[in-house]
Amino acid sequence: xxxxxxxxxxxxxxxxxxxxxxxxxxxxxxxxxxxxxxxxxxxxxxxxxxxxxxxxxxxxxxxxxxxxxxxxxxxxxxxxxxxxxxxxxxxxxxxxxxxxxxxxxxxxxxxxxxxxxxxxxxxxxxxxxxxxxxxxxxxxxxxxxxxxxxxxxxxxxxxxxxxxxxxxxxxxxxxxxxxxxxxxxxxxxxxxxxxxxxxxxxxxxxxx
Amino acid sequence: xxxxxxxxxxxxxxxxxxxxxxxxxxxxxxxxxxxxxxxxxxxxxxxxxxxxxxxxxxxxxxxxxxxxxxxxxxxxxxxxxxxxxxxxxxxxxxxxxxxxxxxxxxxxxxxxxxxxxxxxxxxxxxxxxxxxxxxxxxxxxxxxxxxxxxxxxxxxxxxxxxxxxxxxxxxxxxxxxxxxxxxxxxxxxxxxxxxxxxxxxxxxxxxxxxxxxxxxxxxxxxxxxxxxxxxxxxxxxxxxxxxxxxxxxxxxxxxxxxxxxxxxxxxxxxxxxxxxxxxxxxxxxxxxxxxxxxxxxxxxxxxxxxxxxxxxxxxxxxxxxxxxxxxxxxxxxxxxxxxxxxxxxxxxxxxxxxxxxxxxxxxxxxxxxxxxxxxxxxxxxxxxxxxxxxxxxxxxxxxxxxxxxxxxxxxxxxxxxxxxxxxxxxxxxxxxxxxxxxxxxxxxxxxxxxxxxxxxxxxxxxxx
Numbered sequence: 001x002x003x004x005x006x007x008x009x010x011x012x013x014x015x016x017x018x019x020x021x022x023x024x025x026x027x028x029x030x031x032x033x034x035x036x037x038x039x040x041x042x043x044x045x046x047x048x049x050x051x052x053x054x055x056x057x058x059x060x061x062x063x064x065x066x067x068x069x070x071x072x073x074x075x076x077x078x079x080x081x082x083x084x085x086x087x088x089x090x091x092x093x094x095x096x097x098x099x100x101x102x103x104x105x106x107x108x109x110x111x112x113x114x115x116x117x118x119x120x121x122x123x124x125x126x127x128x129x130x131x132x133x134x135x136x137x138x139x140x141x142x143x144x145x146x147x148x149x150x151x152x153x154x155x156x157x158x159x160x161x162x163x164x165x166x167x168x169x170x171x172x173x174x175x176x177x178x179x180x181x182x183x184x185x186x187x188x189x190x191x192x193x194x195x196x197x198x199x200x201x202x203x204x205x206x207x208x
Numbered sequence: 209x210x211x212x213x214x215x216x217x218x219x220x221x222x223x224x225x226x227x228x229x230x231x232x233x234x235x236x237x238x239x240x241x242x243x244x245x246x247x248x249x250x251x252x253x254x255x256x257x258x259x260x261x262x263x264x265x266x267x268x269x270x271x272x273x274x275x276x277x278x279x280x281x282x283x284x285x286x287x288x289x290x291x292x293x294x295x296x297x298x299x300x301x302x303x304x305x306x307x308x309x310x311x312x313x314x315x316x317x318x319x320x321x322x323x324x325x326x327x328x329x330x331x332x333x334x335x336x337x338x339x340x341x342x343x344x345x346x347x348x349x350x351x352x353x354x355x356x357x358x359x360x361x362x363x364x365x366x367x368x369x370x371x372x373x374x375x376x377x378x379x380x381x382x383x384x385x386x387x388x389x390x391x392x393x394x395x396x397x398x399x400x401x402x403x404x405x406x407x408x409x410x411x412x413x414x415x416x417x418x419x420x421x422x423x424x425x426x427x428x429x430x431x432x433x434x435x436x437x438x439x440x441x442x443x444x445x446x447x448x449x450x451x452x453x454x455x456x457x458x459x460x461x462x463x464x465x466x467x468x469x470x471x472x473x474x475x476x477x478x479x480x481x482x483x484x485x486x487x488x489x490x491x492x493x494x495x496x497x498x499x500x501x502x503x504x505x506x507x508x509x510x511x512x513x514x515x516x517x518x519x520x521x522x523x524x525x526x527x528x529x530x531x532x533x534x535x536x537x538x539x540x541x542x543x544x545x546x547x548x549x550x551x552x553x554x555x556x557x558x559x560x561x562x563x564x565x566x567x568x569x570x571x572x573x574x575x576x577x578x579x580x581x582x583x584x585x586x587x588x589x590x591x592x593x594x595x596x597x598x599x600x601x602x603x604x605x606x607x608x609x610x611x612x613x614x615x616x617x618x619x620x621x622x623x624x625x626x627x628x629x630x631x632x633x634x635x636x637x638x639x640x641x642x643x644x645x646x647x648x649x650x651x652x653x654x655x656x657x658x659x660x661x662x663x664x665x666x667x668x669x670x671x672x
Contacts, residue, residue, distance in 0.1 A: 002290075002291045002292050002293075002298075002302075003292075005292040005293060005294045005298055005503075006292035006501075008294060009292055009294060009447065009501070009503045009507060010273050010276065010277070012503075012507035012508075012510075012511070013272045013273045013276070013447070013507055013510060014273050015511065016507055016510040016511035016516070017269075017270055017271075017272065017273070017510070020270055020513075020516075021270075022267075022270045022271065023263065023266040023267045023269075023270045024263075024267060025263070025264060025267040025452060025453075026259075026260050026263035026264060026267070028455065029257070029260050029459050030256060030260070033252065033253045033256045033257050033260065054472060058471070058472075058475065089491055105399075105403055120462075120472065121462060121472040121473040122472060123473060123477070128436070128484055128490050128492075128493050129490050129491075130491075131490070131491035131492050132432070132436035132437070132484075132492050132493055133436075133437070133492055135432075136429060136432055136433055136436070136437075153458070154458040154461070154462065154473065155455065155458040155459070157458075158454070158457065158458050159454075159455065162419065162454045165419060165421070165479075165481050166481070166490065167286075167480065167481055167482045167483060167484045167490055167493050167497075168435070168436060168478055168479065168480045168481070168484070168493065169479040169481075170432060170476065170477065170478050170479070171461075171473060171474075171476065171477035171479075172475070172476060173471075173472070173473055173474070173475050173476070173477075174475045175475070176427070176428050176429040176475065176476075177427050177428065177475055178344045178345070178391065178427060178428045179361070180343070180344040180345035180348065180361065180362075180363050181344065181348075181363075181368060181371050181387040181390050181391060182366075182367050182368030182369075182371065182387060183233075183236065183237050183240060183364070184368065184387040186387045186388050186390075186391040188391075188395070189344055189391050189394075189395060189428040189429065189430075190342065190395060190398065190399070190402075190428045190429040190430045190433055191428065191429025191430075191432060191433070191476065192429070
């Protein structure tokens, strides 16, 4: 059934376009169209600052940690708020909270590692190779992000992923939210109501 | 779904007269959407961006055969199962097969306008599947037994009080529950559904040919969950959703989000290439990923020498938000899954002008829709095209046609025009109030007092 349908649909598409003048692809988006924010190269201070601003504007939280020692100290204090954790498989041992492990559906905290971030949209890039459930089911989501993985534009952040795509590449740009009830914003509707981006690594200077 | 567009006038009148709160809710919501849209484009060269987006979509449509085949090849390489469906019935058969093969009892569904087109929910329920709409707005209207009222905000016609009453009756929340408490109650029901469903159903905002990626934009996280937690995921994708290159996707994600809600990008974006278990041994995710490429009138619209441009639509809803006619009634008056200006030009193309004939006339032709469209669809021009075809095919009201014919004859014959002028000057008000065409215009308006003499007579007497 499907193969016959395929043949007929593609045949009708071909017939529909037969006498139509083809339109050329306009190529890359002209640079002048991009926002005038001077996004720097990956990891540069201006990109990290723009990411922080936009992620916070969407309701996310950001912690800037300049070296691993301070990251572990911060984690210890942060984790004390929670009773259990579900950790994605890519999180290094020393960045895992010292909490009882629980299934993602029961855990108070989910922890994962971003494969990148885009300053332009304030988005974390998460891979399904880490597992979906710990990124989605706990009410609070902590995401570790290396400073050198913060890209300027969303295009730059996605370009590097094209050759090795996971089953799902996801962008998380703030806590779960909805305005479907009387146009009033509520958070934590389905996914995490709190998301914290913990950016780890030294200041890399500006991109200029 | 059943189409009730022919009753547009009666439905619109009923909504305006019987439920005036709908106009209030819809106007407030759409104005907020539009304010956010304007702010989102403030620091961009919006015209250049729209021209670029128009170019990419037109390129994709004029090369649609090769891009569909490319997308299919990439999806198959990654372990997806690709189905082609010409009609709603073809889509139903695919689902019937999946439901029977896997013994599906429970399904969670993300918002998909295409699923509304093909009447998927009643079909699955008839197959014995317990189906949960998981977008909060869709969940509200599922409980109410209503179709969506807006492409992006399906329940914008409902107030907080409406939802309080509904959830009190169905979920046992207090009458005065806050939006947070109401959302929490829905979350409890739907979280259980996510964790126990066998099947997850989604639409697709974009299909990237180069990588075979289905991209979905949302704010709640329900699409992320519907597409990753159940063991089977089925994505319904209209064949016009193709983007040629991976590099096109970032801009389209942003343009669509900004146009819809004014966000830089939706809170969650899922870019899906294949089933979890087959790509690099991932820890979770669906075991099967099905993509149904759906025609349902799209090839007919593509063949239309003028209206094909409507297929560029990215379903952002920006044209609904600025439409002064849509704001009066919301989407239910249109009697079709797509409402507002875009519904008025897509509906006749997808399901035929005979079924949807009043819709192209449900517009003031102010042009605001074209101005905000991120892919520059010439909506007012296409409304004219469908109106003209409706007249040519004799689908418009007979009395209206006769009066317009008389008017055309009068204004092209000066002597006849003079007689009509005299007639109109002496005609009693109670008669003019009952004339076809004038009847609707006159209702709710005070007619000017007739002076008794025509302009031409006054002119000949010498007007100071």
